[in-house]
Amino acid sequence: MTRSYRDDPMPVLRTDSLSVSFGGIHALAGVHLELDQQGVTGLIGPNGAGKTTFIDAVTGMVPSTGSVELDGHDITNLITNERATRGLVRTFQTLELFEDLTVEDNLAAAAEHTAWWQFIVDALIPRRTQPVLPAVESALELLGLQDERHRLPADLSHGRRRLVGVARALAAQPKVLLLDEPAAGLDSAESLALGDRLRAIADTGVTVFLIDHDMGLVLDVCDQIHVLDFGSVIASGSPDQIRNDPAVVAAYLGRAAETS
Ligand SMILES: Nc1ncnc2c1ncn2[C@@H]1O[C@H](COP(=O)(O)OP(=O)(O)OP(=O)(O)O)[C@@H](O)[C@H]1O
Ligand SMILES: [Mg+2]
Known part of the structure; x- marks a missing residue:
């Protein structure tokens, strides 16, 4: 893999030879990838390229070979929950929210994931009188959801529900926030607004990793982009480099021709 940022500080997330097979299908074929702590990194590629499988493997949700390092620590043998506790969220x-909980409580459920003492607090203080956790408040603010905090997800538009999904992950206080198609189903104005939110999240020091088919969003918001095709990284670079990369154009045009 060619990298123009070779001399940068230690990456926050690093995979080495990460591979996943489903039966005979090599969904991920030896992926080496590094995420800078700063900014937004994108992962794009045609349908079935292995993008979701990459997140599944990094978070320990599918069996994989190879290794994963977070902040320089090998987390390859940790289970999903332990990886989440260390900041991989x-x-x-497919967006899944707790439909019977308000927006605020959806976030609180994620935030409390890491707060073992919350169980003691729950036993001592009735739920309604508990203060809102700072992580919840901050996530509501960063995604602009303060006015909808007491509403149920079902009462919100698709676009606002998508933001709740991102806010909920953010409430878990990630080091690295891995987003799988957060802009799916958003119109272009909503997608632009999401881009602003993602930049704001990155500005707080959270590393944002973005998978999306909305090329406008990815090219606009990402500092670095990696391109997957058939489970392998075929290109890495800045948005301008990716936009003009012949291998990327060929991968997209090739798949488009197959499906037309
Ligand atoms: N649980 C599974 N069992 C068998 N094959 C799977 C499974 N999950 C994914 N695959 C296969 O692995 C390959 C990569 O799938 P993946 O979902 O990672 O692609 P993707 O890049 O996220 O695609 P999309 O853009 O459509 O979301 C595909 O060929 C897919 O059919
Ligand atoms: Mg996918």
Whole structure:
């Protein structure tokens, strides 16, 4: 892999030879990838390229070979929950919210994931009188959801629900926030607004990793982009480099021709 940022400080997330097979399909084929702590890193590629599988493997949700390092520590043998506790938090391609909980409580459920003492607090203080956790408040603010905090997800538009999904992951206080198609189903104005939110999250020091098919969003918001095709990284670089990379154009045009 060619990298123009070779002399940068230690990456916050690093995979080495990360591979996943489903039966005979090599969904991920030896992926070496490094995420800078600063900014937003994108992962794009045609349908079935292995993007979701990459997040699944990094978070320990599918069996894989190879290694994963977070902040210089080998986390390859940790289970998903332990990786989350260390700061690796994901969203899912298919948005799943707790429909019976308010927006605020959806976030609180994620924030409390790491707060073992919350169980003691729950036993001592009735739920309604508990203060809102700072991580919840900050996530609501960063995603602009303060006015909808007491509403149920079902009462929100698709675009606002998507933001709740991102806010919920953020409430878990990630070091690295892995987003699987957060802009799916958003119109272009909503997608632009999401881009601003993602930059704001990155500005707080959270490393943002973005998978999306919305090329406008990815090219606009990412500092670095990696391109997957058939489970392998075929290009890495700045948005301008990726936009003009012949291998990337060929991968997209090739798949488009196959499906037309
Ligand atoms: N649980 C599974 N069992 C078998 N094959 C799977 C499984 N999950 C994914 N695959 C296969 O692995 C490959 C990569 O799938 P993946 O979902 O990671 O692609 P993707 O890049 O996220 O695609 P999309 O853009 O459509 O979300 C595909 O060929 C897919 O069919
Ligand atoms: Mg996917």
